[in-house]
Amino acid sequence: MMWFNLAKAQSFMPTEGTEIAKQVDNLYGFLLITSFIACLLVIGGMIYFAYKYKRKSANDKTAYISHSTALEFLWSFIPLVIFLGVFAWGWYIYHGMRTMPKDALEINVLGKQWAWEIEYKNGFKAVNEVVVPINTDVKLLLTSQDVIHSFFVPSFRIKQDAVPGRYTALWFKATKLGEFHIFCAEYCGTSHSGMIGKLRVVTQDEFNKYLEEGQEEGQLPLAKRGEKLFALKACASCHSVDNPAVKVGPSLFQVFGHEVVLEDGSKVAADENYIRESILQPNAKIVKGFPHGVMPTFQGQINENELNALVEYVKSLSGK
Amino acid sequence: MGNTSAHGENYLNHEKGLWSWLTTVDHKRIGLMYMITVMTFFFIGGIMALLLRLELFAPNTVQGVGQVLKNGDIYNQVLTYHGAIMVFMVIVPGIPAILGNFFLPIHLGAKDVAFPKINLLSWYCFMAGAALAIATFFTHKIDTGWTFYTPYSIRTGTATVLMVLGAFIMGMSSVLTGLNFIVTVHKLRAPGMTMHRMPLFVWALYSTAILQMLATPVLAITLLLLAAEKIFGVGIFDPALGGDPVLFQHFFWFYSHPAVYIMILPAMGIVSELISTFSRKVIFGYTAIAYSSLGIAAVSFFVWGHHMFVSGQSATAGIIFSFITMLVGVPTAIKMFNWVATLYKGSISFESPMLYALGFLFLFAIGGVTGIMLAVLPIDVHFHDTYFVVAHFHYVMVGGTLMALMGGFYYWFPKMFGKMFNESLARLSFVFIFIGFNVTFFPQFVLGAMGMPRRYFDYIPAYENLNKISTVGSWLILTGFLIGLYTIVQGIRKGEKAPMNPWGAKTLEWQTSSPPPHFNFDVEPVVTAGPYEYR
Numbered sequence: 107m108m109w110f111n112l113a114k115a116q117s118f119m120p121t122e123g124t125e126i127a128k129q130v131d132n133l134y135g136f137l138l139i140t141s142f143i144a145c146l147l148v149i150g151g152m153i154y155f156a157y158k159y160k161r162k163s164a165n166d167k168t169a170y171i172s173h174s175t176a177l178e179f180l181w182s183f184i185p186l187v188i189f190l191g192v193f194a195w196g197w198y199i200y201h202g203m204r205t206m207p208k209d210a211l212e213i214n215v216l217g218k219q220w221a222w223e224i225e226y227k228n229g230f231k232a233v234n235e236v237v238v239p240i241n242t243d244v245k246l247l248l249t250s251q252d253v254i255h256s257f258f259v260p261s262f263r264i265k266q267d268a269v270p271g272r273y274t275a276l277w278f279k280a281t282k283l284g285e286f287h288i289f290c291a292e293y294c295g296t297s298h299s300g301m302i303g304k305l306r307v308v309t310q311d312e313f314n315k316y317l318e319e320g321q322e323e324g325q326l327p328l329a330k331r332g333e334k335l336f337a338l339k340a341c342a343s344c345h346s347v348d349n350p351a352v353k354v355g356p357s358l359f360q361v362f363g364h365e366v367v368l369e370d371g372s373k374v375a376a377d378e379n380y381i382r383e384s385i386l387q388p389n390a391k392i393v394k395g396f397p398h399g400v401m402p403t404f405q406g407q408i409n410e411n412e413l414n415a416l417v418e419y420v421k422s423l424s425g426k
Numbered sequence: 427m428g429n430t431s432a433h434g435e436n437y438l439n440h441e442k443g444l445w446s447w448l449t450t451v452d453h454k455r456i457g458l459m460y461m462i463t464v465m466t467f468f469f470i471g472g473i474m475a476l477l478l479r480l481e482l483f484a485p486n487t488v489q490g491v492g493q494v495l496k497n498g499d500i501y502n503q504v505l506t507y508h509g510a511i512m513v514f515m516v517i518v519p520g521i522p523a524i525l526g527n528f529f530l531p532i533h534l535g536a537k538d539v540a541f542p543k544i545n546l547l548s549w550y551c552f553m554a555g556a557a558l559a560i561a562t563f564f565t566h567k568i569d570t571g572w573t574f575y576t577p578y579s580i581r582t583g584t585a586t587v588l589m590v591l592g593a594f595i596m597g598m599s600s601v602l603t604g605l606n607f608i609v610t611v612h613k614l615r616a617p618g619m620t621m622h623r624m625p626l627f628v629w630a631l632y633s634t635a636i637l638q639m640l641a642t643p644v645l646a647i648t649l650l651l652l653a654a655e656k657i658f659g660v661g662i663f664d665p666a667l668g669g670d671p672v673l674f675q676h677f678f679w680f681y682s683h684p685a686v687y688i689m690i691l692p693a694m695g696i697v698s699e700l701i702s703t704f705s706r707k708v709i710f711g712y713t714a715i716a717y718s719s720l721g722i723a724a725v726s727f728f729v730w731g732h733h734m735f736v737s738g739q740s741a742t743a744g745i746i747f748s749f750i751t752m753l754v755g756v757p758t759a760i761k762m763f764n765w766v767a768t769l770y771k772g773s774i775s776f777e778s779p780m781l782y783a784l785g786f787l788f789l790f791a792i793g794g795v796t797g798i799m800l801a802v803l804p805i806d807v808h809f810h811d812t813y814f815v816v817a818h819f820h821y822v823m824v825g826g827t828l829m830a831l832m833g834g835f836y837y838w839f840p841k842m843f844g845k846m847f848n849e850s851l852a853r854l855s856f857v858f859i860f861i862g863f864n865v866t867f868f869p870q871f872v873l874g875a876m877g878m879p880r881r882y883f884d885y886i887p888a889y890e891n892l893n894k895i896s897t898v899g900s901w902l903i904l905t906g907f908l909i910g911l912y913t914i915v916q917g918i919r920k921g922e923k924a925p926m927n928p929w930g931a932k933t934l935e936w937q938t939s940s941p942p943p944h945f946n947f948d949v950e951p952v953v954t955a956g957p958y959e960y961r
Contacts, residue, residue: 137802141795156774185759193749196803258811264808270577287886294578299884
């Protein structure tokens, strides 16, 4: 058992945030040991024979051993038994992973280029942040609005594709408080590697408070509402707001009220109407140095109130 | 028989001029033409790999280094071309098209393949397909990844259709080569060459040819459907039109999993030849190795779903695919044990081809056990689409196929060109490639376990150190291949004249002159024993 624990410790798997993670790591630890032994047999055998039977003279006689039925049966049969054992063990754990618990806390997760949109039953929405209570069964209902994404929490050893046009699901029960990474594991284009979120495990009380506060956003000042919307629509994946550095798209830091150089060399003042146009028809006036067709249009996806809030937020980035 | 054929004539000087090469139906010349083109593509794909590794040297929060490729779009394009070129233009055609073309007829004691003109046609198909695929680079560079997953491949504004058409035509080439090999094996064996006296390389190519014939058309149809979807919007794969994006994955992997064995089976064939020759010993378990190739080929059609454990396919499907995948492990393990057993009581020498064969065993053992790990359902859920998978398939495809291709190439170099290469340089090249390979890809297993997803342009700081090591490893591989390239060019230009049978091997190609005459043998060989009779 000492070997086993050593293998587990050396497996480089991230923190175990769920019970399933422990089970997966046990199986993985076992696989590491058996794999190590198998490699030792094959590679070690190879090195030993290569050393022992190194050619000594140009006319060495070699043994004529064409086959050995008993040996061949053994080394087919033993791996088969090991493989089937491992398969069965894996099946058992997988069964637990794929059987959705009843009465779980359900949360909807929508994947889109390039953010995770989270919606709770009470209508509260968040982006790239899933907050869940500890020691509670949580079921995520996944889908996507554009291409296939994959919801991956390394610490929980869970992963499931979010496929457009259908729902998929996964469940977990977090056993550790704290913050864990969410990655997108299915290649989804330009900012695939930037589609990172966090999964925050909190106590039940904190969770209740989190949901209540979230619902009060209707009373926020206009610019604050714009800021929330900016996050919700994942604008931040492509536009920087706190420094002039560029991401995929131009930075919005202190843009409002200044002149912007367009791709044909002409200039335009970044006023309310320019911001509005850039949200609804992103390809109409592209800033010099940026490619066409990267930003999707938001025409029909946001209403006038939301537009007002967004414009107000961009304004606030310039201190105006 | 002397060193050269009676009139000093061989396939290289039989006819002269570029036109005689472009119109040749000699399988040996076609093999060499494949060699030149595949090596060129390997060079291009390799440069792209180096760029990707340079980009990943540091996360983008660190300014300066690690910002080789300007943005995520460019990274995704380079990644796509690296994958597509290496898979469709290097690893899949590599061994069958170069060494298979050259040596399969000679191994059988035949004058040529069954359909020499179709053989030439398949080279032209390959070139036409490759040209189309590479043409996309000058229009809207594709960024889908080599798997063309829908609906991304339908929505992206890049030249998917052209690329897919290129892959389709290259698939034609693959089917034609497969057809040619199967008929050649059945119809053109020399007197006395029973199926059970064929070299194991031929058995491997035969199994591969069956896969090429049966699996490639599925890819072809899938790619045509994809093109139809993109051009006409027929709604097969696009959920916005009522299609099913996961269906594409089923179609795609129904070809592409067998394709993994199209890549690796010929490599296993070469390793069997090398281990036997350089141990001067009859191969252990000839029948087991021969039939395990066929077994792998057969089972490989029923395991495609193991690429899709987290795709949304049913849990039952996942369990069945995991089970069948375990079964592929058995014939693969049998081969590994057979090779090691062949070394037992042999007379082992360590010329560079043998170093590559032993390198293959080393890397393939690691690639193999990690493959079993990935077949286990809950383990795969964590590792799927992470660097663990990247490391695994590089160990199998590069560590396996490329090692065997290099080993086979050095092994048959004297026969192909009638010259010897510089052995010390070849060994030095091997050492750089072997060490560099492990330095590059072993850390990626750890990165995958830590959770780093694949196809990432950027990563969180926790992954930085291992990425740095990996990138440094890629420079060692580059050094190794540059030394290797020099060795080959120098060997062809200035190498000493090669004897008929420099390694003391038993198969038929070593019983004709180096390089072989136009029709392979001056006198048709008669076979009276198996291919590895060292007594």
